[in-house]
Amino acid sequence: MTSSDPSNSPEVVLCPPARRREALLQLAAAHDPEQQAALSAAVKAMYNQPDVQWDGLWITIEAGQLVSAIWVQPLPMNMAQLWLPKPLPSEQGVHTSALLRAANAWVEAHNIRLCHLELSSQAPVSEALLREHGMQRLACLDHLTGSSRYRLAMNEALPLSLQPLCEFSWAEQLNLLAAVGQGSLDSRPLRDVLSVEELLNGFYQQDPQAPQHWYAVGYHEAVVGVLLLAPRPALGRWELMLMGLTPNWRGKGLGRSLLNKGLALAQQAGVQEVTLAVDDINLPAKRLYQQAGFIRYAQQRLFAWKGSGERRSLPN
Structure with missing residues (x-):
């Protein structure tokens, strides 16, 4: 042809x-x-x-x-x-x-x-x-890097718990990710194109071993968010793939505590560097990461050809 x-x-x-x-x-x-x-x-x-x-x-x-x-x-x-x-x-x-x-x-x-x-x-x-x-521009991503040794100051200790995400059913994982995505400032055009199922499958495809470090976040017996970490052994660092809270639990200091937990897990694994990508328009998240000592080392723009197929919907 x-x-x-x-x-x-x-x-x-x-x-x-x-x-x-x-x-x-x-x-x-x-x-x-x-x-x-x-x-x-x-x-x-x-x-x-x-x-x-x-x-x-x-x-x-x-x-x-x-x-x-x-x-x-x-x-x-x-x-x-x-x-x-x-x-x-x-x-x-x-x-x-x-x-x-x-x-x-x-x-x-x-x-x-x-x-x-x-x-x-x-x-x-x-x-x-x-x-x-x-091609259409979907997002502009800031790539940040920080030290696993850094901890954000907390006014009070917040008893967050981490439960392996694999212990939740597929439907529960989808529902949790959908809740975390509500009102999120990260990659909104991409979320308009892809269903929650497609987004979660995309995370799984990035690294078959990554789900070993994926967690649902608990606080006072409620599931309030997710923390997805992925080792990158070839690069000698870990990646924070996703950290997010459901809408009712934002603005209460839980994000600071959750970031500290993620950094602590990386440090315990002997990793010194943690990287992440955040949407350039997500100013609250960028401020949090900057307070934790993260600095930008690259910026990338996400482009795509979008097909006319229907979105994959969340199961009933």
């Missing part, structure tokens, strides 16, 4: 199996130390997949040579992640545009619910180019 681009566009074709490794090396993430581990994990997850599962990997050909590549990585629940081409000289920028057109057409043809990517300030593709090819 070849893309139906204007006559002056480069040839875009589905990558043949024999050139797959060469194509993957043409992705920007293959040349970015910050993304190499994530790309390696994504490729490893595809090792035993049949060739048909690689039909989202596209390449441009010029004089028989592979010039550039783009990959729409399939994810569960009919979602996908987009891996961009590596930077090309300006005279070859038409390859990137041609690949984006092919990827967008593939996403539409497969009715993908959401095909996303995170765009950093050093990204090989501009925000304007992504918008030109139909």
Whole structure:
């Protein structure tokens, strides 16, 4: 299959199996130390997949040579992640545009619910180019890092308890996550696109071992929030994937106590650094993390092609 681009566009074709490794090396993430581990994990997850599962990997050909590549990585629940081409000289920028057109057409043809990517300030593709090819900006995320040794000062001790989230039924997990999301300032456009079930599945997909450190938060015999932590051994740190309280328990100092608990768990595991991502518009959360000594080390913008499929609804 070849893309139906204007006559002056480069040839875009589905990558043949024999050139797959060469194509993957043409992705920007293959040349970015910050993304190499994530790309390696994504490729490893595809090792035993049949060739048909690689039909989202596209390449441009010029004089028989592979010039550039783009990959729409399939994810569960009919979602996908987009891996961009590596930077090309300006005279070859038409390859990137041609690949984006092919990827967008593939996403539409497969009715993908959401095909996303995170765009950093050093990204090989501009925000304007992504918008030109139909991508929408969903959020701007500040990536923060802090020390597990730091503790926020508390006016009084708040007896929070942590119960493994796996001890709750799937429906209970969904209901708790839905309650925590009510009124949240984090990634509101993304929450409008994805159901609670899709969001929770996304957390599970990030790391099969992560749920060992996922907790429901208790206070005075009530379940009041969630704390999702994920070890990142390859990076020597832990990630705070999600920390949140249900609406009735916000503004009572529980967030400060909960962050202290998360930092203590990381420190007890021998980890010195904790990272997290917070929506740029979530000023209350950003203030809390800054008070705990967290500083911003990167900012990324979340973009996506959104499909027309129906949201997955919460079970009755």
